[in-house]
Amino acid sequence: MKTPPPFFSLLKLATALLLGSLAMHTTDSDDVTFSLRDSLTFHDLLDAGRDFGHRYRLPPAAVFHPKSPSDVAAAVGHIFRMGRRSELTVAARGRGHSLHGQAQAPGGIVIQMGSLKSTLTRVHAGAGKVPYADVAGGELWINLLRETLKHGLAPRSWTDYLHLTVGGTLSNAGVSGQAFRHGPQISNVRQLEVVTGRGELLNCSEKENPDLFHAALGGLGQFGIITRAQIVLEPAPKMVRWIRVLYEDFAAFTEDQEMLISAEKTFDYVEGFVMVNRTGILNNWRSSFYPQDPLRAAQFDYDGKTLFCLEMAKNFNPTAAQLAHQEVEELLSRLRHVRSTVFQTEVTYVEFLDRVHASAEKLRSKGLWEVPHPWLNLFVPASRIVDFAGEVFGKIWDNRTSAVIPDEEIFYLVGFLHSAPPADGGAGNLRRALAQNERILSFCRSAGIKAKQYLPHYTISSEWMTHFGLRWETVVRRKMAYDPMAILAPGQRIFQKGLSLS
Numbered sequence: 001m002k003t004p005p006p007f008f009s010l011l012k013l014a015t016a017l018l019l020g021s022l023a024m025h026t027t028d029s030d031d032v033t034f035s036l037r038d039s040l041t042f043h044d045l046l047d048a049g050r051d052f053g054h055r056y057r058l059p060p061a062a063v064f065h066p067k068s069p070s071d072v073a074a075a076v077g078h079i080f081r082m083g084r085r086s087e088l089t090v091a092a093r094g095r096g097h098s099l100h101g102q103a104q105a106p107g108g109i110v111i112q113m114g115s116l117k118s119t120l121t122r123v124h125a126g127a128g129k130v131p132y133a134d135v136a137g138g139e140l141w142i143n144l145l146r147e148t149l150k151h152g153l154a155p156r157s158w159t160d161y162l163h164l165t166v167g168g169t170l171s172n173a174g175v176s177g178q179a180f181r182h183g184p185q186i187s188n189v190r191q192l193e194v195v196t197g198r199g200e201l202l203n204c205s206e207k208e209n210p211d212l213f214h215a216a217l218g219g220l221g222q223f224g225i226i227t228r229a230q231i232v233l234e235p236a237p238k239m240v241r242w243i244r245v246l247y248e249d250f251a252a253f254t255e256d257q258e259m260l261i262s263a264e265k266t267f268d269y270v271e272g273f274v275m276v277n278r279t280g281i282l283n284n285w286r287s288s289f290y291p292q293d294p295l296r297a298a299q300f301d302y303d304g305k306t307l308f309c310l311e312m313a314k315n316f317n318p319t320a321a322q323l324a325h326q327e328v329e330e331l332l333s334r335l336r337h338v339r340s341t342v343f344q345t346e347v348t349y350v351e352f353l354d355r356v357h358a359s360a361e362k363l364r365s366k367g368l369w370e371v372p373h374p375w376l377n378l379f380v381p382a383s384r385i386v387d388f389a390g391e392v393f394g395k396i397w398d399n400r401t402s403a404v405i406p407d408e409e410i411f412y413l414v415g416f417l418h419s420a421p422p423a424d425g426g427a428g429n430l431r432r433a434l435a436q437n438e439r440i441l442s443f444c445r446s447a448g449i450k451a452k453q454y455l456p457h458y459t460i461s462s463e464w465m466t467h468f469g470l471r472w473e474t475v476v477r478r479k480m481a482y483d484p485m486a487i488l489a490p491g492q493r494i495f496q497k498g499l500s501l502s
């Protein structure tokens with residue numbers, strides 16, 4: 001028989017330590033700990049040690065499937081009380097859509113937050129009150145949408161992809177084309193229920209434990225595990241007019257975006273993307289869209305150009321369709337895109353919000369989903385600031401949360417969303433994409449562009465200090481207050497259990 005590699009021996013040792021300690025409590029007739037032991041599994045370690053990025057594979061010692069928020073509190077509290085003699089750490093895992101192992105806990109415990117789904121979503125809507133949904137941290141945004149639509153309501157702020165968890169995106173920020181109107185998802189939360197790194201189960205909001213509330217929002221899982229969240233809702237529209245126009249001129253493209261997000265009457269969603277003329281891409285972007293002027297659109301010559309696509313959406317109800325169409329036409333008339341390239345379609349609100357899912361499923365069926373994703377997401381400040389600034393900064397991006405953004409009032413989220421399928425020269429593609437990411441970051445540094453990474457990834461603490469800038473002291477203070485043993489979310493590599501926090 002082959003000797004198992006040392007890694008597996010370590011893994012077994014950690015498992016034995018954990019089980020030993022839980023068993024000790026069981027003989028003390030501790031019913032809670034007994035039920036916790038029943039919720040541990042070991043057959044799914046490899047899955048829990050993987051993520052969407054497909055670059056880090058660090059399995060835990062055990063996977064925990066809590067049945068209630070108290071189970072989460074009991075497990076974390078137990079590890080907290082084990083003190084420094086234990087190296088166990090804990091990572092809450094939503095759906096593992098992280099890119100660099102952020103939801104992994106090497107040799108520790110991964111908590112599958114999806115197990116908490118049995119605690120149902122409740123919608124609260126009373127006359128004269130802002131409606132909200134009370135939802136489990138492990139619930140998917142798509143399920144929250146389906147539930148709230150039964151009441152004619154929906155959350156206001158989204159991500160492009162809805163098969164992410166509430167706790168996972170609230171630990172980052174949750175950004176999409178609605179963020180200029182309502183702020184990111186973390187600005188649309190009424191209350192959280194959080195398990196701190198001390199194992200306390202606490203409610204927090206603007207009024208109750210406000211420091212914990214702001215720490216957990218955008219907190220990269222460092223200060224607590226979000227077991228429930230109250231998400232602000234609004235009346236849901238039925239339909240969406242979805243429009244794409246093309247630009248050849250980058251300055252016109254960005255100026256139009258800034259004009260649209262500053263305008264009082266505007267679209268409900270604005271995003272842009274860059275189209276590099278690689279085979280197939282230029283044809284795919286407009287499938288299921290209809291050209292406003294088919295003849296001239298057919299004549300537009302895409303060949304060899306880098307084009308910029310502005311994507312906009314206007315929500316409406318069929319009873320007010322005419323008015324919505326007029327507003328769309330008026331807004332389009334103010335844009336400086338290539339005139340022949342207006343493409344539109346009408347879809348239901350759910351079809352629009354869930355638009356990425358169909359593409360994801362297509363990629364999955366072709367085996368192109370489970371491949372390395374060397375993504376880089378940057379918040380880049382827009383140096384041409386317009387009068388919109390004061391309005392947005394205070395109201396939309398709450399700078400008391402843990403999310404880090406540039407110092408300017410207007411900024412872009414620029415995503416380089418590469419994938420490196422093995423069939424397509426895998427390792428080479430991955431190397432090239434990583435090198436390109438590094439060139440972009442190093443250009444930002446040398447040109448003095450104060451970009452901030454979104455879904456940040458750093459490996460050494462000095463880089464984290466630079467990332468947080470003046471907020472670093474707050475981060476350390478909050479860590480000492482809420483997770484002094486550095487048990488939570490070790491995969492972010494900000495703090496290390498056993499090392500001094502400061």
Ligand SMILES: Cc1cc2nc3c(=O)[nH]c(=O)nc-3n(C[C@H](O)[C@H](O)[C@H](O)COP(=O)(O)OP(=O)(O)OC[C@H]3O[C@@H](n4cnc5c(N)ncnc54)[C@H](O)[C@@H]3O)c2cc1C
Pocket residue numbers: 052091092093094095096097098099102103104113137138158159160161164165166167168169171172173174175176220221224225226227455489491492
């Ligand atoms: C296809 C795709 C599209 C995306 N589109 C967008 C987008 O449009 N906008 C956007 O903002 N982001 C987007 N993301 C990024 C997404 O927000 C992150 O991947 C995020 O991590 C959510 O994924 P998840 O729910 O699977 O969380 P995970 O990856 O499982 O966890 C993320 C981090 O949060 C921690 N965590 C998870 N659950 C909790 C919890 N309940 N409490 C505390 N900490 C927790 C984990 O420990 C980890 O550190 C996209 C990702 C993918 C793969």
